[in-house]
Amino acid sequence: MIHSLFLINSSGDIFLEKHWKSVVSRSVCDYFFEAQERATEAENVPPVIPTPHHYLLSVYRHKIFFVAVIQTEVPPLFVIEFLHRVVDTFQDYFGVCSEPVIKDNVVVVYEVLEEMLDNGFPLATESNILKELIKPPTILRTVVNTITGMEKGETHRELPSWVKALNNLLPAFCLIPISGSTITAEIQGVIDACVKLTGMPDLTLSFMNPRLLDDVSFHPCVRFKRWESERILSFIPPDGNFRLLSYHVSAQNLVAIPVYVKHNISFRDSSSLGRFEITVGPKQTMGKTIEGVIVTSQMPKGVLNMSLTPSQGTHTFDPVTKMLSWDVGKINPQKLPSLKGTMSLQAGASKPDENPTINLQFKIQQLAISGLKVNRLDMYGEKYKPFKGIKYMTKAGKFQVRT
């Protein structure tokens, strides 16, 4: 199946290679570089590239291309899914997945890759199993120890009651409202679990309002039939962090969008100056503050520069990429943040006919915009009392405003 894997950084260096069958020469990557050149941007490199003798399947994450070489027919998603799993595993092992980190831990990386595939077929891909086979680097382990105040091994042996189960609920949503009316909006969310329990705990998680969930996908540990019949998540968790559930809340019972954007962007044909004004404000947030607000917008090519004054936060405009970015921070409902100023346009050129799209990122702590609520989390099968906690959070997905 998967023959080889090459890790390529953004400047086109192959900094790691791994072969699971006989060695495939690096030169096969030339086809990839060709395609990379043709595609102007990294994310436009086609994920599947046929070459005379091989097929190159790649994913691009953390500024690294993970290029798998295959020789025969195999479902492309099989390979792509695997590559993503590799990235996730690295992230789990080293905290971040970046070129320097991989270079520093090259032996562990190589061993992990060796375990993940046998003859090109996945063998062990769950990070908790992998961690038992190959220990994560020691430095990180000590860091983790100081943070959580316990080592997994110790927990198991000596302190069976010091356990922790934490659930993050992260309903994120994703929408494109046009000025005035919302075109489409949907809520998709995940429940990430961090479980550190000894023994074989059998957990059940129930929701107050499971009907909200329109579409779900589960971690393999979840018992599907129990969900089908009772809408309860019943599972024996693996150790550590894992994504228990991803869900989607249908557009029909959509909750109100928590922010609004007022904008006034105008170009005039005659003058070389354009007006620019954006205001962001909260809307139905149930008293919670909107934080981490970042506004970005790709300005038309005709815009030479912008002179803007924000009422709060900082802004940057890159005259080369024409990317405007405004880091707003928290929104204070009493004093709405705004960004005003002028754009200088290319002299003589006619006004650009495309309108910039405004992208918005934000977070709301302690609020699940979907209204989903966890009812209870119970543990069976073990006698100790676990520590339980839950954290709700809303994050904007691809929130775009068309102007």
Place this chain on the structure above:
Amino acid sequence: FILDIKFLFEMLDTNKDSLKLEAMKRIVAMIARGKNASDLFPAVVKNVACKNIEVKKLVYVYLVRYAEEQQDLALLSISTFQRGLKDPNQLIRASALRVLSSIRVPIIVPIMMLAIKEAASDMSPYVRKTAAHAIPKLYSLDSDQKDQLIEVIEKLLADKTTLVAGSVVMAFEEVCPERIDLIHKNYRKLCNLLIDVEEWGQVVIISMLTRYARTQFLSPTQNESLLEENPEKAFYGSEEDEAKGPGSEEAATTALPARKPYVMDPDHRLLLRNTKPLLQSRSAAVVMAVAQLYFHLAPKAEVGVIAKALVRLLRSHSEVQYVVLQNVATMSIKRRGMFEPYLKSFYIRSTDPTQIKILKLEVLTNLASETNIPTVLREFQTYIRSMDKDFVAATIQAIGRCATNIGRVRDTCLNGLVQLLSNRDELVVAESVVVIKKLLQMQPAQHGEIIKHLAKLTDSIQVPMARASILWLIGEYCEHVPKIAPDVLRKMAKSFTAEEDIVKLQVINLAAKLYLTNSKQTKLLTQYVLSLAKYDQNYDIRDRARFTRQLIVPSEQGGALSRHAKKLFLAPKPAPVLESSFKDRDHFQLGSLSHLLNAKATGYQELPDWPEEAPDPSVRNVEVPEWTKCSNREKRKEKEKPFYSDSEGESGPTESADSGEISRAGDSASEPTWGLLWLTPSLPSYFPGFSCSSVRQGEVSRLGLSPICPISSSEQSEEEGGKRKMKKRKKVTEAQGDASSSDEGSDSSSSSSESERTSETEEEQVEPASWRKKTGRALSPRCLMTLAEDKAGTGSLLAHFHTGPPPPLQLLSPGSGAGRQELLHRVAGEGLAVDYTFSRQPFSGDPHMVSVHIHFSNSSDTPIKGLHVGTPKLPAGISIQEFPEIESLAPGESTTAVMGINFCDSTQAANFQLCTQTRQFYVSIQPPVGELMAPVFMSENEFKKEQGECSLGLTGRGLSTVHWGSVNSRCRHAAGTSPHSDRGRPRACACSRSFTEGGALQ
């Protein structure tokens, strides 16, 4: 660097493990960076027997990488692995085999073969999995070993552990995908194991099963129209036959319609049902695999379920989106309706990469229909203003396609496109011109104005394709613009030499057409253009010029062709069809690499077409239930909730495992026929005429009907026939074990699968000959059909507890201690374990209640006090008669209580609280359908009478009985008139019988 190598040599030669480890780490880092470390081979190989596990692991990594290059030296390490293969630790055995098989040295092929064979029968499933992985490795090294490897594959395919299943199917796919016959026996097992297999294995198994199903089952779509009308007819037809009574075998077979409506093979259904939950998998690859399976195998009505899951994948990484969208694009051409509700999910965000945008556009275009076209077009309008020009061009193309496909909006689109002609961006204009050209071809007459407008554009627009399109349009419709056309030609003649080739060709075309229609004005111009073309650099243009001149300019010889020039040049041309590039992709299996590339990839296996005639389905019957000594089995058995209980308490896992071997011979005659028997897959092939009767079978199983009466226990002990049944029942339990994937065994889907399995196991032991004898008189699963038809009330129909005319019916002795099901696990119950069994008796206090024996045992070390039932929260209609409070239960002690539950003819669970003095436990009892029926004894006449009543009750809609004229028999009868049948459900009765006289039929 050389120094470095020397240093490494020294480090490897020391006795210190830490130094060795450090050296190995450096070496592996070299390998990872792609540097050559092969010089170190001798030094590294020495350390293969190193005691330090960390060093050893890295040495293995090194070996696997370089053994191929240094074959002789690599042989030194073999003995270490051979020793490793005999290690008591399974992990060491597995890793030894793994490395041994990864060393690509042809000399050791026999050793590998031996090791694989041995490992294939290893105790540890993990080692067996490694053996499965080793198979393709060996095969790629030496394909002559194929036959032997197939033997190993066959053996491993029979393995019942989920760990092995995925790997062995992968080996099967690589070594012998053509040996589909190896799958037959394992098909059902694979289907049932599927949900518990790890994700990667699931993908491989699903894609293999897709191919398998295509060769073994009939197309579910071929006869869909027939299905609509036929059941009714066939139904009444066979009713008559039955009325003729016993002995009319011939009549029965001949009178039934010869036409064979489509019947979904239960195994086909099994596959669809067992893969469906996997749509909820977190792995995109699994979801896609199931989606393609449904697309290729499911009846039209059911394919829709995959849409939601596929749309979910669109929220994943962009690479996943890319692949999924390609597949959605293909599907949306064939099944537009499927994705229509998700139209908005395909809306494009400005941050999407271009390749995703273009694919989404493709899908949006495919989904556009009369109803949603306004929304789609409005959406397209915003896309046109995007900054991504490739995407804008694609949008204009898409608008063109919408306009051709949906006549209603053609004018709107055309107007929109014409407006775009004044766009400032040339690419946009050019693309619009090309699209407009195509649209105009459909109805040129009305659009003289647009053509004029386009003609003006020739001054400004520079994109060759657009210029060529305009020229072609003017030439083609020169009679609509008689004044402008010559002028355009004049201008073009002026700039001819500076034009692109494609434009030049069109100039020649235009000149020729004008010459034919308006030679007065354009004769000289044409000649001028042709002369210019004659000396052009491009030979295509020179050729075209020469050819055109000969055609249109009448030469001295008066060429025969020039008389037809008009016909040649001005022939009406058919309008182009704007088609999706995904139109014909569906001949590739969806989700495959070949589909994505739209070209056959190496090793791609065509998805076979459905067979005309279904191959013999009986090949999938499992002959001998082999009780392998796998450990998982035991676990699963503990969890299972046996549907059939054995009165002698033999249902325990250990005992049933003992009674492994079943002699097939001699069994045939004495088999009981059960209700569902008629739905067995092989039946239609034995009796083509009868096939209609199982039409609804799919539904039956979907609704979770399993009207199989439990065999009463008393007969069992009596004689051999009984014993055989017992054994069979064990098979059934096995089936259940497989079916009940994790814990809940009694919900509808798994119980129906049980019933199917039951019928299958049943049927396999009956020889066709004896079947023939039986069928003459016995027939009609139609009751089941009726039940199935009566969808709304299925629940209540199922569970009619017989209370009909009580006096004549003698209840058979109830089973006791039958298969226990767990109510409360001892761990969950803090030491209190509670099991329950159905005693198959009405509750003594209330005849409408089923009595349930509850077994308590206290495994904690403190006595449990005050056990009683707390306030039950019951669904409407269900009521409970609580058991008397148990004062105290000493540690280690067990006790039994009886409680009654009226399930009100439903399979809904009765939920209640079990309270002790200190704790409360929420428990629920869900009855399997069979447990709601009581076994009764009656004579044949009584039985017929009952049956008659039933048929009256159903007023001809069908009932099921099996009646056997000559044999005096014991019937177990479960029939229903329900006193609670306040919804006015008809009575139903499902009957079955068993023979005690072994040779009664022969």
